[in-house]
Amino acid sequence: MGYILEDICFSYENRAIFSGISLEMEAGGFHGVLGPNGSGKTTLLDLITGHLKPQNGDILLDGRPLDDFNAGELAKKCALVPQDFRVNFPFTVDQVVMMGRYPHLGRFSAPGAKDRELVDRAMAATGISDFSLRHVTELSGGERQRVVFARALAQDASCLILDEAFSNLDIRHTLSLMTLAADRVKNNGLTVVSVMQDLNLAARFCRSLLFLKNGRVAAHGTVDEVFTESVIKEVFDVSSTVYFDETINCKQIVFLK
Secondary structure (H helix, E strand, O other): OOEEEEEEEEEEOOEEEEEEEEEEEOOOOEEEEEOOOOOOHHHHHHHHOOOOOOOEEEEEEOOEEHHHOOHHHHHHHEEEEOOOOOOOOOOEHHHHHHHHHHHHOOOOOOOOHHHHHHHHHHHHHHOOHHHOOOEHHHOOHHHHHHHHHHHHHHOOOOEEEEEOOOOOOOHHHHHHHHHHHHHHHHHHOOEEEEEOOOHHHHHHHOOEEEEEEOOEEEEEEEHHHHOOHHHHHHHHOOOEEEEEEOOOOEEEEEEOO
């Protein structure tokens, strides 16, 4: 069923971010969230993960009001990969990834064999097994980003929320992790909601695109429906040429001077 937002209003102090937006993001889809700086992309993620609460309107997750979930239940449903992961204590990579299993452990319970297996699989999938015993404080920004991605995978939630999660990664690891997420959408029914800046990557991997501008929904639909020159012009105020790339079998964009 996924997410349903009904007439959501949200303001920071006296600055309105959303004034009555409604939309639906179906379960088992890869949803890209795009828009210029200040359009409300991260605020939207904070709302659907329960970090912020709207002043008006309702948010439903799998048909159930988000407010009905306690923190533990929500952590089993949604795993977040933030844009910039910072930790000052010298936890090892393995310890940080194991933190993804905490919502599934009882009070005072130690991780079991299943937890260990999921952590090992998440580290292998993200290519960080070789430095599992290194301290996260010693890692580069890109390496830390892969660690927090692995932590989210180990959380084994039904929805993966990515807040510009690829901004610190080189293109090789970006493609690797996006392919990993897309495969889990296709094969395991994972729901992915990803704030992105790279329009070509969004068109290549996402099933639907949500364009935000000034706190409103400028366009929302499949890539074929909304990845157009007119939408790009309206949202970003830049001219472009959108074409179909037969090599990768999807729409792509070239920006004009």
